[in-house]
Amino acid sequence: MPEGPEVETVRRSLLPRLLGATLVRPRVSAKKLRTPITKKDLRDVDGAVVTELFRKGKLLGIRTERGGGVFVRLGMTGRLVVEPKTQPPALHTHVRFDVCGPGAASGTELRFVDPRRFGEVVPFKDEVECALELGRMGPDGLALDDDDRAVVRVRLQATARAIKDVLLDQAVVAGVGNIYAAEACFVARLSPHRAGSSLDDDEARALVSAVESVLQQGVRHRGTSFSDYVDGDGQRGDNARHLHVFQREGEPCRACGDVVRRVVQGQRSTFYCGRCQR
DNA sequence: CCACTCCTGCGT
DNA sequence: ACGCAGGAGTGG
Numbered sequence: 001m002p003e004g005p006e007v008e009t010v011r012r013s014l015l016p017r018l019l020g021a022t023l024v025r026p027r028v029s030a031k032k033l034r035t036p037i038t039k040k041d042l043r044d045v046d047g048a049v050v051t052e053l054f055r056k057g058k059l060l061g062i063r064t065e066r067g068g069g070v071f072v073r074l075g076m077t078g079r080l081v082v083e084p085k086t087q088p089p090a091l092h093t094h095v096r097f098d099v100c101g102p103g104a105a106s107g108t109e110l111r112f113v114d115p116r117r118f119g120e121v122v123p124f125k126d127e128v129e130c131a132l133e134l135g136r137m138g139p140d141g142l143a144l145d146d147d148d149r150a151v152v153r154v155r156l157q158a159t160a161r162a163i164k165d166v167l168l169d170q171a172v173v174a175g176v177g178n179i180y181a182a183e184a185c186f187v188a189r190l191s192p193h194r195a196g197s198s199l200d201d202d203e204a205r206a207l208v209s210a211v212e213s214v215l216q217q218g219v220r221h222r223g224t225s226f227s228d229y230v231d232g233d234g235q236r237g238d239n240a241r242h243l244h245v246f247q248r249e250g251e252p253c254r255a256c257g258d259v260v261r262r263v264v265q266g267q268r269s270t271f272y273c274g275r276c277q278r
Numbered sequence: 279c280c281a282c283t284c285c286t287g288c289g290t
Numbered sequence: 291a292c293g294c295a296g297g298a299g300t301g302g
Contacts, residue, residue, distance in 0.1 A: 003296060034284075034298085058297075075297055077286075092286080116285045118297055161279075170298080177296055227288085229296070246296095267281070269294085 002074045004057055004142055004175025005218025006229055006237065010080055011055045013232035014110075017082040018050045018062070023097040023110065033094055034075065034120040041123050044068050045097075057137050057174025061130065068125045071133060075118030081232050082108050089113070095121045137174040141215045144173075144208070152211075153204040156196045163199070163207065164192035165266045176211060179224055179246045182271045184210040186244045191277045192263075192270045217242060245271040 002010070026042035048064035055061065060080065063069040072080055082099060083089075085107055089096065095112040112121055124130045138155070139148035155172045156163060166172055167181040176184065185192045187210035190203060199207065223229055223237030226247055230236055240247075244254055249262035253273040262271050 006296075031285095073297085075285095076295065078297095114285095115287070116295090116297095118285070165279095168297090179296060224296075227295080268297095 002058060002078070002223070002229055003177030003180050003218070004055075004140070004215050005180070005239070006223035006231075007055050007058050007060050007074065007175070008142060008219050009223040009231045009237060010074075011053050011060055011232075013235070014080065014082060015053055017099065017101075017108065017232065018053060018110065020049060020102055022047060022049050022100040023062075023064070024100055025098045027096045029094040031092075031094060031117060033114070033117050034073075035122055037095065037121055037123075042070070042095075042097075042121075044123060044125060045070055056134050056140050057170055058177065059133070059137070059174075061124075063130070067127060068123065069130070071120075071122045071124060072112060073120045073122070075114060075116065075120070077116045077228070078112065078114040078119030079230060081111050081113065081230070081234055083111055083234070085109050091115070092117075137170050138172045139174065141173045141175040141180075141211050142219065144212060149205075149208050152208050153201075156204050156207060157199055159196040161196055162192060162265060163190060163194050163196050164270055166196050167207075167211065168266070168268075173208075173211060175215060178268050178270075179243070180211070180214050180218060182246045183214040183244055185272060186210075186277060187214055189277055191274075192265060192272050245273060247271065 024047050026039050048066050051065050052063040060072040090113045092115040093111050093113045097110045099108045099110050152173045164181050167176045188207040218239050221239035224239040225236035226240045245260050248260040251260050256275050258275040
């Protein structure tokens with residue numbers, strides 16, 4: 001469900017509710033997440049004050065005063081929300097904490113909900129463990145500097161794989177998923193099937209730039225909710241109606257009026273305009 | 279590298 | 291009943 005912009009929207013919405021608050025009494029469901037977790041795994045977070053909420057790519061991190069914390073990966077259907085304790089937890093709620101605020105945040109719970117259980121909550125014990133995990137990813141697509149842009153460009157051109165597949169590789173650029181990969185190819189006017197190695201420098205530059213702009217647009221509209229994505233307050237995002245091609249099979253291209261096509265590429269749907277994108 | 283796998287839910 | 295879904299690791 002969530003890609004970089006959605007996770008960033010969740011992060012921002014949770015900031016005022018979690019920063020400076022204390023997480024206590026972790027509870028976990030019996031169902032196995034991608035990485036199984038127990039209460040015991042969360043004891044280092046129990047009773048600790050939240051000092052930071054960070055994100056890299058699609059990975060969300062909660063750091064506490066003790067230096068450790070937890071990573072939250074939302075997978076396809078994960079939600080991380082703060083809700084009043086009076087509200088019964090949704091079906092498929094797998095991890096919960098009481099949130100004890102210095103402010104008015106008491107009486108609420110932090111809840112990780114994930115029907116398909118492709119997501120996970122994984123503790124890290126210190127900065128070293130945290131950095132190790134973040135280091136497995138390429139640069140964050142929402143925070144590229146000039147060096148990062150050059151690195152991503154080179155990595156795109158260094159492979160014969162289709163550019164749309166390369167954009168989904170979190171080790172190349174972090175935070176791009178199936179929606180924004182298709183959108184970036186459209187904005188760059190490149191066919192998703194193009195081999196990375198076939199891009200000239202201008203095309204590669206345009207693609208990296210398109211990645212940045214579609215991700216930023218996603219954040220501006222608080223994420224894409226074409227079905228069930230919500231932020232930490234349960235609010236839907238607005239980006240779906242700004243998409244150029246994703247989920248628009250059979251509809252007219254907003255640029256040229258030709259029909260938007262859907263093809264399956266690497267087991268995932270890809271949407272594109274055969275006329276605008278070469 | 280690709281296809282397959284982990285799951286549940288929804289629309290056709 | 292079947293196909294499809296915003297992710298990502300694995301094993302051939």
